[in-house]
Amino acid sequence: MNLKLVFIFLFLCSFSKAQTPRDYIKEYSALAIHEMNLYSIPASITLAQGILESGSGTSTLALKANNHFGIKCHVHWVGPSIYHDDDEKNECFRKYQNVSESYRDHSIFLSERSRYAFLFELRKTDYKGWAKGLQKAGYATSKTYSKKLINLINEYDLSRYDQKKLNRKELNKLQVEVSLVSDSEIFEKNYTKYILAKDGQYYDDIAEAMDVWLWELLKYNECDIDRTLIEGEKVYLQPKRRKGVKPYHIVQEGENMYSISQLHGIKLKQLYKKNRMEMGSEPYVGQKINLIKKIKFN
Numbered sequence: 001m002n003l004k005l006v007f008i009f010l011f012l013c014s015f016s017k018a019q020t021p022r023d024y025i026k027e028y029s030a031l032a033i034h035e036m037n038l039y040s041i042p043a044s045i046t047l048a049q050g051i052l053e054s055g056s057g058t059s060t061l062a063l064k065a066n067n068h069f070g071i072k073c074h075v076h077w078v079g080p081s082i083y084h085d086d087d088e089k090n091e092c093f094r095k096y097q098n099v100s101e102s103y104r105d106h107s108i109f110l111s112e113r114s115r116y117a118f119l120f121e122l123r124k125t126d127y128k129g130w131a132k133g134l135q136k137a138g139y140a141t142s143k144t145y146s147k148k149l150i151n152l153i154n155e156y157d158l159s160r161y162d163q164k165k166l167n168r169k170e171l172n173k174l175q176v177e178v179s180l181v182s183d184s185e186i187f188e189k190n191y192t193k194y195i196l197a198k199d200g201q202y203y204d205d206i207a208e209a210m211d212v213w214l215w216e217l218l219k220y221n222e223c224d225i226d227r228t229l230i231e232g233e234k235v236y237l238q239p240k241r242r243k244g245v246k247p248y249h250i251v252q253e254g255e256n257m258y259s260i261s262q263l264h265g266i267k268l269k270q271l272y273k274k275n276r277m278e279m280g281s282e283p284y285v286g287q288k289i290n291l292i293k294k295i296k297f298n
Contacts, residue, residue: 024056025156030174031103033164038232039107040120040252044127044158045134046106048149057099060084065095069106070140104196104232111263112189114246121250125162127153171199171231186237190245190265193237197229206235222261222268234262242270244291251287264291 019027025047032043032050053070054062061067065082073081073092080095096102110116115137122129131149139145153159166174186193197206203226207214214226220236229235244264251260257277261268272279274290283289 019056019058021051021056021152021156024051024054025158027057028099028103029161030166030170031100033161033166034171034174034231035103035107036124036162037165039111040124041107041110042124042127042130042159043161043164044153045130045149046103047156047158047161048127048131048152049106049134050103051152052148061093065093066099066102067093067096068099068102069109071102071105071109108187117246117248120252125159127159127162189234190241192240192265194234194265195237197231197233197235199229199231201229202226203229203235210237212237222258234265236262236265240265240267242267243274247290247292249289249291251283251285251289253285256282257289260289266291 028050029043029047032046035041035046036043050057050068053059054068057063057068061070061082061084065080067082071094073094077092077094081092082095083090084093085091094102094105096105110119116133116139119130119133119137122133128146128150131146131153134140134149135142135146142148186195188194195206195210203217203221203223204214206229207217210217217235217237218224218226220239222240240261244266246264249260249264255263257271258268260266260283261271269279271289271291272281274292274294275283276295277283
């Protein structure tokens with residue numbers, strides 16, 4: 001081989017991020033578990049989609065845009081973008097500052113779109129149901145999409161991550177090694193703007209950063225006093241709405257009426273009224289909570 005060609009080959013290889021699925025899993029499993037514990041999306045599904053959609057982190061979108069899930073711009077996307085041939089030529093895809101932003105946007109993308117709502121009625125351990133549901137909801141055009149995800153999960157035993165929680169040491173390591181979504185990034189849920197808190201922040205910290213009064217922020221988030229926030233907790237910058245965009249929510253373990261109201265951007269009082277529940281009472285796991293219409297008695 002010509003020495004010049006050898007040099008070019010070695011030069012290109014030095015910038016390659018090529019890795020195997022096992023390398024990918026080792027690098028991003030903690031991030032997938034972290035997102036699962038915040039958004040109830042099985043870590044096995046997130047990892048399998050990441051491997052499949054990004055070619056284990058080696059695809060053009062992954063390398064140039066940190067886009068590991070093939071998420072396109074869609075109508076309401078206002079962030080950076082990149083154009084890439086997919087189902088059609090020169091399609092618009094989302095571009096992220098880092099991989100953690102891609103993982104967070106994947107969580108938000110699935111949890112805040114009504115066509116994926118039925119998936120959250122499934123157990124986090126039901127990866128087959130999730131895989132088939134993603135195909136049914138049209139996440140990808142491939143007719144074998146669910147089969148590919150299930151095969152990846154089985155081949156690499158990804159389901160072992162679906163019941164795992166990160167300990168403090170693992171979480172601290174994750175936060176050091178992976179730069180999460182910045183505080184200044186503003187999202188929108190139910191036509192209401194919000195940001196995602198960092199672990200250990202107070203409402204007062206966010207009020208100062210976002211140039212709003214503390215009392216306003218507490219009112220928007222229906223809190224009486226300033227308190228410590230957890231990683232990924234939604235902090236609304238505007239008053240929440242009287243109803244949601246999805247018809248209902250199925251209660252998951254660890255959720256309560258307040259966390260559901262924050263998740264869907266609905267005023268807590270309205271949530272209680274729609275479900276004819278007494279203020280202060282809490283739902284049971286598996287209960288169907290109405291988000292738009294008031295529950296009807298037979």
